[in-house]
Amino acid sequence: MEEEGVVKKFLYVNRKAPYGSIYALESLEVVLIGAAFEQDVSMVFIDDGVYQLKKDQQTSVSSGIGMKDFSKTYRALEGYDVEKLYVDKKSMEERGLSVDELVVPVTILDDAQMGELMEQQDVVLSF
Amino acid sequence: MAIEVNGKTIETDEEGYLVNLADWNADAAKILATQDELELTDNHWEVINFLREYYDEYQIAPAVRVLTKAIGKKLGPEKGNSKYLYELFPYGPAKQACRFAGLPKPTGCV
Amino acid sequence: MLHTVNKSPYETNSLSSCLRLARKGHTILLFENGIYGALKGTCFENVVTDALNKYQICVLMPDIEARGMRVDNVITGIKTVDYAEFVDLVASNSTVQAWL
Numbered sequence: 001m002e003e004e005g006v007v008k009k010f011l012y013v014n015r016k017a018p019y020g021s022i023y024a025l026e027s028l029e030v031v032l033i034g035a036a037f038e039q040d041v042s043m044v045f046i047d048d049g050v051y052q053l054k055k056d057q058q059t060s061v062s063s064g065i066g067m068k069d070f071s072k073t074y075r076a077l078e079g080y081d082v083e084k085l086y087v088d089k090k091s092m093e094e095r096g097l098s099v100d101e102l103v104v105p106v107t108i109l110d111d112a113q114m115g116e117l118m119e120q121q122d123v124v125l126s127f
Numbered sequence: 128m129a130i131e132v133n134g135k136t137i138e139t140d141e142e143g144y145l146v147n148l149a150d151w152n153a154d155a156a157k158i159l160a161t162q163d164e165l166e167l168t169d170n171h172w173e174v175i176n177f178l179r180e181y182y183d184e185y186q187i188a189p190a191v192r193v194l195t196k197a198i199g200k201k202l203g204p205e206k207g208n209s210k211y212l213y214e215l216f217p218y219g220p221a222k223q224a225c226r227f228a229g230l231p232k233p234t235g236c237v
Numbered sequence: 238m239l240h241t242v243n244k245s246p247y248e249t250n251s252l253s254s255c256l257r258l259a260r261k262g263h264t265i266l267l268f269e270n271g272i273y274g275a276l277k278g279t280c281f282e283n284v285v286t287d288a289l290n291k292y293q294i295c296v297l298m299p300d301i302e303a304r305g306m307r308v309d310n311v312i313t314g315i316k317t318v319d320y321a322e323f324v325d326l327v328a329s330n331s332t333v334q335a336w337l
Contacts, residue, residue: 079189111257115259119332122332124332127337
């Protein structure tokens with residue numbers, strides 16, 4: 001096990017759209033569980049991963065696909081002290097998305113900034 | 128497993144959590160508490176209602192650390208601490224209170 | 238830092254995102270269906286050949302051979318590795334990003 005008190009930099013890389021596969025929800029659950037270890041956590045959203053944060057997801061049993069709308073859960077991350085959320089600039093542009101269409105405040109990173117962020121990590125978890 | 132609430136059968140899992148969130152009502156909470164030999168007071172209800180609101184907003188049951196902090200923010204430091212919450216819910220404020228609130232077990236609890 | 242790509246570039250944009258976001262000097266390993274990005278005579282050959290100026294690119298040979306390809310099909314400059322060298326790559330890099 002790790003030495004007590006050592007804070008490591010953890011990066012969760014999210015590249016899949018929600019609902020079509022289990023990756024997005026799995027990643028979010030790992031982040032929530034991992035938050036108990038009080039590490040330095042960042043999350044990035046690249047490619048279709050940016051769709052995880054799209055506002056106005058309607059998934060209810062009565063009118064929709066009958067799955068839990070876990071986009072609401074990203075708003076709970078702040079309470080778990082997970083506050084560093086980043087989106088890839090090009091992925092947002094390709095999809096015609098702007099930050100005001102996302103459920104949480106995020107920081108936009110360009111190619112070089114994203115590469116730098118990845119390089120700074122102790123642990124990268126890819127989804 | 129199941130519990131009887133006002134003549135209606137409500138399904139629970141092997142740990143006593145409701146299988147369907149929508150089955151919950153205040154009487155179900157009272158019966159679940161009775162199983163743990165607890166009588167629900169206004170202080171219990173304050174936490175149970177808080178959890179239900181939290182779940183409605185975020186679609187998860189909070190971890191105990193997050194719950195404690197959030198209760199403190201909303202109801203004040205004299206309630207947002209482990210001692211107070213464990214006195215109300217001796218089997219764990221997140222685990223036990225979530226069960227009474229009809230929510231799933233908090234993510235990250237084993 | 239090591240990046241791994243295990244998807245065909247025709248199926249997902251994993252390879253193109255990896256090539257866009259990795260930093261100079263990083264190593265990229267292509268394996269499983271990712272090996273299709275390492276082949277000559279494809280629409281990806283030019284972009285991958287250009288990327289060799291910035292990254293070390295490796296490809297897992299058993300995955301090449303399993304798909305009916307040979308070392309001659311691999312773009313010049315891409316390093317072929319076996320399982321043991323794959324393990325060495327993972328062990329010698331402090332972090333690994335898997336472009337799934």
